[in-house]
Ligand SMILES: O=C(O)/C=C/C(=O)CC(=O)CC(=O)O
């Protein structure tokens with residue numbers, strides 16, 4: 291319950307309280323805000339704490355889990371107890387009037403590959419005649435280090451990238467990608483860093499990860515197919531990675547926790563998570579030009595965010611505030627649960643019909659891709675992760 295006049299069924303009710311960075315209409319100073327209903331509460335003004343006027347969440351997140359919990363308890367009190375109305379109300383802004391910015395200055399960016407259904411689909415599409423999963427897949431969360439500097443906030447234009455591609459033993463050609471794709475993913479935002487040389491165990495996940503966002507890991511499949519062996523994706527994914535502006539705290543997802551699927555074989559000890567199930571029952575939706583094309587269920591992802599973090603640090607690599615790692619494309623078992631067009635069009639061989647009478651293999655200039663997600667909240671409501679959206683613009687140069 292809240293004294294605020296919240297729209298019924300709002301995904302940003304008092305059980306959510308995601309943090310983001312905004313600037314109010316007519317004022318370009320960035321500050322931390324919390325989304326509540328159709329409003330944003332200015333935390334710099336409401337708390338008087340300069341950490342919320344720094345223009346990114348980093349300095350606040352670096353304070354660690356005790357500070358995160360204290361702020362959350364304070365905010366919960368503010369939005370539920372009418373005694374705080376007079377102090378809080380002057381610092382609320384209509385959400386549709388503010389500009390939303392990249393919430394964190396991204397330190398390092400990692401992309402995992404942890405949906406078994408996605409990995410098997412890609413194996414079948416790209417490597418027919420070989421086993422769909424590589425021999426290491428069920429032993430470790432496969433990933434690669436991506437480009438932190440091209441992570442951008444939702445709404446950033448997706449300029450069709452140029453690059454090399456090659457078909458059927460012909461010499462490679464240079465030009466705009468003909469196979470621009472989306473990848474629906476969940477991102478984990480690291481708040482508290484770790485010491486070099488000290489692996490972070492699965493159990494310490496909530497001590498380091500503040501919360502989650504939505505990620506679209508835009509991918510140029512033709513560039514990728516030519517460049518990816520033997521070192522993995524490079525320019526085919528580094529031109530842009532879009533993230534949603536609101537970071538939903540792990541604390542808001544307590545009711546969404548589910549055990550991950552059965553692992554076979556049992557993982558090595560540092561990846562065991564029996565006592566720390568961090569599967570998350572997030573219901574994703576992917577729209578192209580407003581048409582729902584897929585509903586990927588995050589809960590069936592094979593490796594959890596906690597296992598990904600343990601693997602990412604098991605060699606002693608230190609975490610830094612602002613590190614972002616993405617789950618990998620989220621796909622469920624059914625075709626209407628696949629999180630990329632390369633799957634939905636089965637490698638471009640089966641165009642995906644849209645309700646407007648057109649069909650897609652890959653993205654066309656002008657297409658708008660929007661990924662949203664909801665989850666069960668701790669008060670019985672459904673909470674939202676907001677959206678990550680982007681419009682494809684024609685290639686430049
Ligand atoms: O299997 C491949 O060759 C390629 C896989 C991907 O492109 C997926 C990727 O970026 C990781 C992921 O999002 O799951």
Ligand SMILES: [Ca+2]
Nearest residue numbers: 401473507619
């Ligand atoms: Ca990806």
Ligand SMILES: [Mg+2]
Nearest residue numbers: 397398399438
């Ligand atoms: Mg880097």
